Amino acid sequence: MIGLLRSALKGSLLFVLSSSALAEETPSLPSKEAIDVIWLATAAAMVFLMQAGFALLESGSSRAKNCINVAMKNYMDVCLGSLCFWVFGFGLMFGNNPTGFFGTSAFGVSVEGSTWDYSFILFQMMFAATAATIASGAMAERARFGAYLVIACVITGFIYPIFGSWAWGSAYEGSGWLAERGFIDFAGSSVVHSVGGWCALAAIIVLGPRLGRFGPEGEVRDIPGHNLNYVAMGGFILWFGWFGFNGGSTVGANVNIGIINLNTQLAAAAGALGATLLSKLSGKPTVVSTIVNGSLAGLVGITAGCASMDPLFAIFTGFSAGCVYIAFNQFLLALRLDDVVGAVAVHGAAGAWGTLCAGIFFKDDMFNINIIVTQVIGIGSCFIWSFGSGMIFFYAIDKVIKLRSDSLHEQRGLDFTEHAEVSYPEFVRDSYYNKTNLEGMER
């Protein structure tokens, strides 16, 4: 009996000791704020990776003589864009906004926030850089490097944040006239993508087409990109980054991330399918850029409504956005506008379409005419502001510092004339602008 009691006591003691030891080893659970910060910072990093996707897609779509220039533009616009957004953009977009048209506080130097605030600023900074980088692809192969960087600063520091404040200002300190009307744009089909796309449209109008893109009778000439594998790889990276772009727009850890990213995936897949089918039906071959841009159009399209749509409608939105991309690209070519990567159709037109779909298929209140009217107002105001201000700024930049490269530079290639670099020195043997001829060449 005593033996039994002793062994029971021993066992209880061991249990108590091991329990307390376990209690000491178990770490305390992270707070909700910590989880939010972790998710937002991770999502920001994923959105940052989209810059690599853009760089690959755009440089692959350009000729070998301009591909470094395109990559450098992507690299530098994220650098300058981040700083401009920090100093001016964030305050204009999310600062105290008494008029509903632009913020007046929270400029870079005056931000004193919590840990979440810093993640939020970082996340929004990546969005601003994305809006700017959209224009670089459209303007590739004939825009001066310095002038493009000024454009990137104007977009990230002014054009993007002003429209952003109308639609998203209320997400932080401010408010916005569109947000107050109930405008739906969850992750930025209009706020990010259409703004970038319409700015790109203004830029290509001011710039003019590349030499020989259109023949004397108006015929369209293809100027093939130098590396289609880059284009496909860029598409994959952008697709991956979009899970952070849309998923991160919850701005915190949230159970809805699952449906948001499921819709994102379905729309991207449907977008590629839509673009491919329409291209096939119109008797054209299925080229890499059609498939990749189709999926991107699907992604852009679903960005506005990814949190407020059922998967079936996400598929419809993505599929139709892929078709919108094909149709709008043809429309631009008919106007003799040269968009190297199809950025205006993918981001501008598909973004506008996606924003409309977000209103039409708004969960629990589909086909509500009031919501649709608000969406149309938002899409229209986005176009008027982004395209209008873009035209004014880019025309002024062209007058003051010249936006377009000289014909001589276009002939030599911007890698050579702007950066004194040759992207493939070992392989470019039949081009005059090779590494051997680089030295001593007057630029």
Place this chain on the structure above:
Amino acid sequence: MNTTDPNLVTKKKAIYAGLRAHLSKREAIEALVMWEDRYAAKTGFSVRYFVSDLVKKHGAGKIPAKQIHMGIVSALSQGNVKDLEDPTELINSYRKLNDLPENETRYSLPETEALEVLLKKLLLAIKEENKKNDIISYVRSQVKNLEVNKDLKSEFINWLRDHQYKIRVAGKVEVRELQKITTLFYVACCEYLGPTETDAILAQTLHALSNNGGATFTHIFKKLL
């Protein structure tokens, strides 16, 4: 060239004054003879090139190039050159004594010759005759807008009419001016052939030229393209 042109006399006086401060009388006259031969016909006179030619002639470090350059520039910028010595008589005597022609105008440079060779080859590489004609008509219509030396422009227009015509321009032609002509050709080719074909033809032309006698021009093509 009329060496008694009042503007030239004024220039000559100023340059002589600038040179005399650092060179002997004979050296200064020799330098002025060179100036007459190479630079007097040029509308835009560059002191830098003239001094650089002097340095080449005398050898690096043998003459105070910087001071000469500054001396000439300051003499040229002086408003009143009436009181300066006119070296015309001295130059003429020097020419007679050394049995030199009265004045020698130097024509064309290897760059202009290279330009002709390049353009001829480029046009040869275009197989379709109608496109070739379109390109030439385009260049002809645009050449009047080119900001280049008037003589070069009219010589180039003559060359467009007849490719056997020799482009000869008095004085020094700036390479940038020749570049503008090659660029105009490139733009015309892009317009009628498309950029991809144009780049291919240009690469093919340069390759052919460097393999078939054009190798001597290779370093000049670097400047022109």
